[in-house]
Amino acid sequence: DTGVSQDPRHKITKRGQNVTFRCDPISEHNRLYWYRQTLGQGPEFLTYFQNEAQLEKSRLLSDRFSAERPKGSFSTLEIQRTEQGDSAMYLCASSLPRGREQFFGPGTRLTVL
Amino acid sequence: AQSVSQHNHHVILSEAASLELGCNYSYGGTVNLFWYVQYPGQHLQLLLKYFSGDPLVKGIKGFEAEFIKSKFSFNLRKPSVQWSDTAEYFCAVNGLPKTSYDKVIFGPGTSLSVIP
Numbered sequence: 001d002t003g004v005s006q007d008p009r010h011k012i013t014k015r016g017q018n019v020t021f022r023c024d025p026i027s028e029h030n031r032l033y034w035y036r037q038t039l040g041q042g043p044e045f046l047t048y049f050q051n052e053a054q055l056e057k058s059r060l061l062s063d064r065f066s067a068e069r070p071k072g073s074f075s076t077l078e079i080q081r082t083e084q085g086d087s088a089m090y091l092c093a094s095s096l097p098r099g100r101e102q103f104f105g106p107g108t109r110l111t112v113l
Numbered sequence: 114a115q116s117v118s119q120h121n122h123h124v125i126l127s128e129a130a131s132l133e134l135g136c137n138y139s140y141g142g143t144v145n146l147f148w149y150v151q152y153p154g155q156h157l158q159l160l161l162k163y164f165s166g167d168p169l170v171k172g173i174k175g176f177e178a179e180f181i182k183s184k185f186s187f188n189l190r191k192p193s194v195q196w197s198d199t200a201e202y203f204c205a206v207n208g209l210p211k212t213s214y215d216k217v218i219f220g221p222g223t224s225l226s227v228i229p
């Protein structure tokens with residue numbers, strides 16, 4: 001299967017711990033996106049990359065959040081000093097250039113205790 | 114603020130009933146419009162999209178949507194639903210002002226339950 005993959009699928013952590021999620025996009029896609037989805041809501045845009053360049057960050061992305069895509073392939077999303085409000089599904093998507101369909105991964109469900 | 118609204122939070126239908134899910138967006142310019150579906154336990158996938166041209170768009174699994182620019186709407190329809198259509202449906206838009214076309218804004222979603 002050459003779809004978008006995310007790891008881990010589930011993460012349970014204690015408040016104050018750091019967590020890191022990984023996303024592997026579809027190989028020929030140069031754009032990669034991170035979203036957060038809470039129960040009963042649609043995905044909320046967090047940030048996106050064109051190759052290795054991070055082009056836009058949402059105000060939702062506090063300074064505890066950092067995302068990287070060092071070689072323009074996979075990406076990581078790190079949350080430092082997690083809070084209970086960070087509990088959500090973190091979705092990754094990838095696409096070919098500009099406005100075309102985004103393909104979503106299965107998500108990483110984060111639970112902060 | 115630019116946004117996407119969906120009229121119904123939860124819809125319950127019997128099999129073979131017709132479906133229409135409402136979607137409105139708050140910007141009158143040129144946008145791209147999407148409907149995504151999330152089946153239980155599965156990831157988001159695209160049902161259909163509108164970029165330009167014929168405002169009546171046909172997607173997978175018998176779904177269609179009509180773009181009505183004057184009403185800022187992009188409603189999703191299906192003439193006869195099946196139990197397997199039970200899922201969460203999200204309307205989405207990109208190309209809103211002061212954002213790039215790469216930034217997709219999603220509506221809150223409509224949960225559809227189809228009773229056999």
